[in-house]
Amino acid sequence: MEKVMSIIQKLASSQNRRDEALNQELAKEIILEQNKKAIRELVENLSNKKAIQNDCIKVLYEIGEHAPNLIAPHLNTFISCLDSKNNRLQWGAMTAIFTLTKVCSKEVFTKLPVILTSADKGSVITKDNAINILIELCSIESYSKDAFTLLTEQLLKSPTNQLPMYAERCIPIINNNNKESFIKTLTLRLNDIEKETKRKRVEKVIKKFNK
Numbered sequence: 001m002e003k004v005m006s007i008i009q010k011l012a013s014s015q016n017r018r019d020e021a022l023n024q025e026l027a028k029e030i031i032l033e034q035n036k037k038a039i040r041e042l043v044e045n046l047s048n049k050k051a052i053q054n055d056c057i058k059v060l061y062e063i064g065e066h067a068p069n070l071i072a073p074h075l076n077t078f079i080s081c082l083d084s085k086n087n088r089l090q091w092g093a094m095t096a097i098f099t100l101t102k103v104c105s106k107e108v109f110t111k112l113p114v115i116l117t118s119a120d121k122g123s124v125i126t127k128d129n130a131i132n133i134l135i136e137l138c139s140i141e142s143y144s145k146d147a148f149t150l151l152t153e154q155l156l157k158s159p160t161n162q163l164p165m166y167a168e169r170c171i172p173i174i175n176n177n178n179k180e181s182f183i184k185t186l187t188l189r190l191n192d193i194e195k196e197t198k199r200k201r202v203e204k205v206i207k208k209f210n211k
Contacts, residue, residue, distance in 0.1 A: 007041045008048075011055035023055050027062035031070065039063065043074045050086055057081070057092030064099030071096060075104050079111050082118035082126075091125040094118065098129045101136040108133060109143050112150060119154070124162065130154070131166050138173040148178050155185050160193045164201035171205065179209050 008014055012022040030038045042056040060078075064071045078100075081093035097115065101108045108115070112133075119130030131154060137147035151170070158166055167186055174182050186206050193199040 007038050008045060008052060011052065011059070013051035013055050020058060023058045024062055027059045027066075030059070031063055031067045034070065036070065039070055039074070043077050046077065046081060046089065050088075053086055054088045054092070057089050057096065061092055061096040061099055064096050068099050068103045072100055072104050075100055075107055079114055082114060082122075087123055090118065091123050091129065094122070094126045094129040094133075098132045098136070101133050102140075105137060105140050105143060109137055109147070116150065116154070124159070127158070127162065128165075131158070131169065135169055135173055144173075148173075148181070152181060152185050156188065160189070160195075160198065163189060163193065164198045164205075167202050167205040171208070174209055183210050
């Protein structure tokens, strides 16, 4: 119990701090020490009070960004957090899942129904990270075809504010096999985009592949 408190006391909210510097420092410290016990303590406290939840998920996805294998055993816990009523925990969990996509591609792929249902109901950041997950899976041959089909479905219904960014993020995974479908999907959305600057960004992506 004493060790749990020592980890929790290092979190920003425990120090009455509103910035993220302490949480980022803690993530670096845990990575340096390869401290799996500390990670378990952070995961256990995802059910603590809201401020602690927020700090714990922040530290966890910061670890995931730099050392995904350290948080990989807790993928199912992050999946379960997608149903949280705490929006910060929900999108933080989706961010953590994204960091694990490359190292747990099979497990993440099998969880796509849950991930995409959460994305449909979730915040903009939740949706952004779900798109990132699909793009990452598109870069893995075993899942590229199915993931691209799901990505296309998301592009067809994504908010027009986000669509240009999504289209641009897709560029690295577009190839001769999916190029035609990608161009068709974006072209179908052009009339939905009211802001000229955003429409031009999508048109630029279409032009890049429509040669």
